[in-house]
Amino acid sequence: MARKILLEHIQVQNINTFEVYRSKGGYAAVEKAIKTMSPEAVVEEVKKSGLRGRGGAGFPTGMKWSFLAKPDGIPRYLVCNGDESEPGTFKDRFLMTHIPHALIEGMIVASYALGANTSYIYVRGEMMPQIRILEKAIIEAKNAGFLGKNILGSGYDLELYVQPGGGAYICGEETALLESLEGKRGNPRIKPPFPAIAGLYGCPTVVNNVETIAATSWIINHGGDEYAKIGLERSTGTKLISASGNLNKPGVYEIELGLPVEEFIYSDEYCGGIAHGKRLKAVVAGGSSVPILPAKLILKTAADTARLMTYESLSDGGFATGTMLGSGGFIALDEDACIVRNTWNFSRFYHHESCGQCSPCREGTGWMEKILHKIEYGHGTLQDISLLEEINKKIEGNTICPLGDAAAWPVASAIRHFRDEFEWHVNEPMLSQKNNYGLANYGA
Amino acid sequence: MLRIHDTTPVKFHETLVEKFREIVGRYPEGKQKSALLPILHLAQAEYGWLSPATMDAVAVFLSIKPIEVYEVATFYTMFFLNPQGRYVLEVCRTGPCCLVGAEKIMQYLEQKLGVKEGEVTIDGLFSWRGVECLAACGMGPVLQIGPNYTFYENLTEQGIDTLIDELKAKSQK
């Protein structure tokens, strides 16, 4: 059986209630941290654990916490990123729905470590049911003395609130999220200054993903060194993977980092193979923003070693032959899936979600959507394919926030690895309206 | 698009205002604008959409300029600037859901309701639209219905039939 940390008690009935969560050892991390540790000691344990941000970028959490500015007389904030809008990602919803107290407990531990007296959990507005669940959990924790004034008699005060978004992918980007939390449009800010210096209301702020924060309780209970023993090398601990697409058992799985990709896709403990007895054609391994890989490159690296679920192994080979772990949104495409259509769909998504501040992103995503639509519907030319590549280069690295890159990478990688399928759409406009290109030499 | 007619002033009832005040209390002194999104959600749940008059009343309540409300309401996709059907069926149309049949579901819904995306059925009961990834890709196709954002997973054509019958029956009570 695989190692479980976040989902250890997921099967326990009523684990969503305070009593049951508490009876399984819940809130012990709050007691330990607040009663026996200094805030600095908590940060130190998280540093030792090697925990990396689970929102997508994989930045070391302990280091992020230690960058937080601490000017006298100015409040500091912890803001949890529960925007979860990256296509393919649905792990935070799962966590908030089924074990809300894991997030609340982590929020208290992390707020204490950072010296925050008011913290917010920003949840995308569509997750209204989850917002209610969290609000109920907060009341339960408060009634038990784990929130509010003078927590456990320590003199430490913390208020925790849930803030709804309004339906905008860009508000997952941390500075757009802070703008949104201030009641504004979700336009990302120019960095620097980084949130650690000037974040919410201009005050020092840490933004962390739901899963990152939930992982900190275990680290405090068991020690950072113990956590660092789990996983593989610099990819420590466990990770929630949301698996979707053409799989026998899509869903949310907690894996120990280091698991071979092949085992994740085909073993019965995880996804149970490709649905309807089909063969695997391609995988988008870390949410829609990361490069798509053909089956043979997701199972094995270009150097012919087994590809593992770690930050390092998935990015082995750079963008030429690798991809990224990202948010852990694992999307599997079978032999019937059309790469052009899937790429067009993603481009439409990014165009729709661009906040419109920078021209390369605002215009470029629109052009890509239009050109891909043209190719998909049999009106494309070979020049259109090179035009897409050119637009990609002009977006990448030339925008205020990484959404521009996130829009460019799926298109660039699809053309890189599946160029003949794009050309087939151009050369066989009639045929491509009726048939699939199929597996060609991509599959496994 | 903003509709500039319909200028009847809106007055929120006392229980709603009570809730608004509670929300404002979550933020530091002078940062009451942070309450804008939560308040717009409550106002939309109350009236079904955000009319200019509703937005103006929110601006007055928060002591901010009306434009500050409009620019936010037009940015976020969850806010309706036009009247909708009583039930707005929002189907996820993003990649992973399309791999498991979301496009067919949207076609079926269009045919079943007899209205195009964004239009309202003649009885005023339904409208539908495609929305982006709802963070439920492993359970696709999915749809949600506000204002409580009730969720329906693993949709089939049969499931849509049942759902619409249920909503029709509910609306007659």
Ligand SMILES: Cc1cc2nc3c(=O)[nH]c(=O)nc-3n(C[C@H](O)[C@H](O)[C@H](O)COP(=O)(O)O)c2cc1C
């Ligand atoms: C366009 C865009 C969307 C993002 N969406 C999310 C999201 O939905 N959830 C999330 O946790 N991080 C998201 N991020 C990453 C955040 O900016 C930020 O890095 C993260 O919340 C930090 O938390 P972590 O260090 O715990 O991962 C997004 C980034 C970009 C550029």
Ligand code: SF4
């Ligand atoms: S890259 Fe796109 S989403 Fe990001 S700030 Fe620029 S326009 Fe907005």
Ligand code: FES
């Ligand atoms: S793609 Fe439909 S919920 Fe994510």
